[in-house]
Amino acid sequence: MSSQTMDWNLYKETMALQVNAKTLITGEKLRYSLYCLQQNNQTSKLSKVAYVKCIDTYGKEIFIHKHYLENGTASGYFFIPTELKTGTYYLLTYTQWMLSASPLNFTSNELLIINPYQENQNEKIRFDTSTVPSSTSPEIELKNYSKREAITFSDFIAHEKGNFTISVRKTNAINVPFGSLFSLPNPTSNNNLLTFLPEAKGxxxxxxxxxxxxxxxxxxxxxxxxxxxxxxxxxxxxxxxxxxxxxxxxxxxxxxxxxxxxxxxxxxxxxxxxxxLQPEILAIKQTPTIYLETNYTKEIEKRAIASQIENAYYEIKKDSTQQPEMxxxxxxxxxxxxxxxxxxxxxxxxxxxxxxxxxxxxxxxxxxxxxxxxxxxxxxxxxxxxxxxxxxxxxxxxxxxxxxxxxxxxxxxxxxxxxxxxxxxxxxxxxxxxxxxxxxxxxxxxxxTEYIVPLYKQQAYAPDYNTTSLDRIPDYRTQLLWQQTTTLNQPFSFYTSDVEGIYEISIYGYTNEGQFVEKNSFFKVE
Structure with a gap:
């Protein structure tokens, strides 16, 4: 792979990582977006391939995904199986060019996965009666919507262009202090000339x-x-x-x-x-005992039932996949x-x-x-x-x-x-x-040779309640929209589900000038 040398500091590259939730239940989908960036946070034109790896607290690999980047970005998902134990997991993202500078040069995001079907819960998870905030919901007057109502949202319209992800999701009633949904890049320096070629053309x-x-x-x-x-x-x-x-x-x-x-x-x-090249996982810090409020058991049960119902209608509600042409x-x-x-x-x-x-x-x-x-x-x-x-x-x-x-x-x-x-x-x-x-x-x-087939580009399922064919199909979605876009100059639309509660509309991403964008708004479904 080595035929020439390149100076890392002239072609420095980082990754930013966005997830749809920090706390998930087995049976739900972890969705994520990637942003490959230069030093100034503008889109990197160097690497065309990026990798996402999920590991547990022992460094064991849960999955590894490969993405061919389009304009420096990609989106993917992972269905969380019931075989996973309750515990803390880490989502890592990187390019081969980043790891050639240092095996520690990757971006990570910490997740909590709860398996309600597990008889012996992980010892690091404890239920407690101590008082902690039980909701991330804002204490403001919210606009109300009905179940299965069409919403067209235009409050975030701007003339900004770049790479953004729009997410509409029910706020997480299981409030664990696991940081932001968006992991900012952590650039490293390297004074050595590198002999590994970046995956610049594929x-x-x-x-x-x-x-x-x-x-x-x-x-x-x-x-x-x-x-x-x-x-x-x-x-x-x-x-x-x-x-x-x-x-x-x-x-x-x-x-x-x-x-x-x-x-x-x-x-x-x-x-x-x-x-x-693989990221080097040094000593993963020991996660302190996570205390969950006793009333979280009801929320976990509700989400587990909702995911079971949604998965029972998988053939009707599956995401559409864009198969690459042969x-x-x-x-x-x-x-x-x-x-x-x-x-x-x-x-x-x-x-x-x-x-x-x-x-x-x-x-x-x-x-x-x-x-x-x-x-x-x-x-x-x-x-x-x-x-x-x-x-x-x-x-x-x-x-x-x-x-x-x-x-x-x-x-x-x-x-x-x-x-x-x-x-x-x-x-x-x-x-x-x-x-x-x-x-x-x-x-x-x-x-x-073993080859990781890249994740195909997918469009998340979205119902259309203008038709009557879905009248008898239950809708227990808590993720109402997950969509990547290159511009914010248009309103976007989605339908609410049968799940009541407070929902957050959020937009994360970067403009073409490298400016980080973070916007959010809330509404209520009754």
């Missing part, structure tokens, strides 16, 4: 190959990255003189188990991937596609090539099957094999094509023009897709 995946034969070269060896979730994706890079390589993923992969292939006829290599690495307009089912009188790949693919022929010499193209428009005689792919796998030995069960071939696509991929020139392209996409080339070495 996620970096790096590693090295090692030779099992001392005479083998390490330089200029092709490495292919293949995505099992997108059979038409292939990215190729080559090694330097020390055997190191790296990929830059401008777009995320679709599979959590992608694999790599060494594009070489010599199999006497092994491959090893570099580990991602963009093929090879432009389909460059390919001539032949659906095999249209030519059902043939029974073998060889017959199909001979009778249908007029610009393709094959030879068999010394038990070596080889495909050739009739490149009539090319002056240079090309002896290289075509780039050959089957269900996304690179075929190095053309004999492996004969292992494919012909009845399972769905289509064959070709391009007879010379084609560059990575550092290699091929005589053309020859692609086979099977009906079930399950072809495995057992003769080629592959290295599977």
């Amino acid at each position: 996620e970096l995946i790096s590693g090295k190959i090692q030779r099992l034969d001392s005479l083998l070269p390490l330089e200029n060896i092709g490495i292919a990255l293949l995505d099992k979730g997108n059979k038409d994706f292939i990215q190729v890079t080559s090694t330097n003189n020390k055997g190191h390589f790296h990929f830059i993923l401008a777009r995320p992969l679709h599979s959590s188990r992608p694999f790599l292939e060494i594009i070489s006829e010599n199999e006497n290599y092994t491959l090893e991937l570099d580990s991602k 963009i093929p690495s090879i432009n389909p307009n460059y390919l001539e596609v032949f659906p095999v089912e249209k030519y059902n009188r043939f029974s073998s790949l060889k017959q199909f090539i001979t009778e249908v693919l007029n610009q393709v022929y094959y030879t068999e010499k010394n038990d070596q099957f080889k495909i050739h193209f009739r490149n009539t428009g090319v002056q240079l005689e090309l002896n290289e094999n075509p780039l050959t792919l089957v269900d996304g796998s690179v075929i190095i030995n053309p004999n492996d094509l004969l292992k494919i069960e012909y009845s399972k071939i769905k289509s064959i696509a070709i391009n007879i023009q010379p084609y560059y991929l990575g550092n290699k020139l091929y005589s053309g392209i020859f692609i086979i897709h099977t009906t079930d996409g399950s072809f495995e080339d057992s003769s080629t070495k592959k290295w599977n």
Whole structure:
């Protein structure tokens, strides 16, 4: 991953982190927003990928999320499972560039998660009769709204542009002094020149190959990255003189188990991937005993029942997910596609090539099957094999094509023009897709790797009570709105739910000039 040095103090980067609540019940959703910033709190243009990790008080990882940033920001959520014990948890956010300056360079937010279904509550949580404020609600006259009423809010209209998150949520009756919903960045300094590249154009995946034969070269060896979730994706890079390589993923992969292939006829290599930088968790401070008022038990019970009802209608109320488009690495307009089912009188790949693919022929010499193209428009005689792919796998030995069960071939696509991929020139392209996409080339070495699929962009569920289809569906939402926006010059709308109480409308974020914005207002539902 290292090919140049950069001065951290010239490209300092921080993260700010916003959550929807500091105290949550299992069965509820933790929602959060990220803001990647420069020193002046303006949007950072450097990193395109950010990470969110949740740990418990022992440093055990609960989850890790990856986000491709849009204009330096992202939003995500985590459904809190009933397996989590009551206790304090920490939400950490960072970029790889931040950790390259210092493994302690991350932003954290402290949370309290309460599991009402747990028989033996965490010893650090105690119920007590001592007097503490039981509500964060303001002591002012509030505007009242009815259940399931449409609200259009315009009090926060301004000409500010930037990255902001709008939240409308019932005020937390469980009042634990856990700080603000918004964790401001804590920039650190670093006097050393850094040799790690920032993920400026997309996620970096790096590693090295090692030779099992001392005479083998390490330089200029092709490495292919293949995505099992997108059979038409292939990215190729080559090694330097020390055997190191790296990929830059401008777009995320679709599979959590992608694999790599060494594009070489010599199999006497092994491959090893570099580990991602991780935040260094030093001694997590021991959280003092948290005293909850006795009357909190009723509030916890109410919220637990509400979350159960909401989750029972998950299929109706689930968030909408924007699935990223599966963009093929090879432009389909460059390919001539032949659906095999249209030519059902043939029974073998060889017959199909001979009778249908007029610009393709094959030879068999010394038990070596080889495909050739009739490149009539090319002056240079090309002896290289075509780039050959089957269900996304690179075929190095053309004999492996004969292992494919012909009845399972769905289509064959070709391009007879010379084609560059990575550092290699091929005589053309020859692609086979099977009906079930399950072809495995057992003769080629592959290295599977674990990959965190980034969280897809989502829009939180919002009911529309102008229709009658929801009349019989209960509405126990306590989070009425969670929405990211780049401008505050428009009013926003939402519906109240069936849950009575005091709600807070809040906006957090940063303007394009780096000014921190914090606004809030309250209303009541009866």
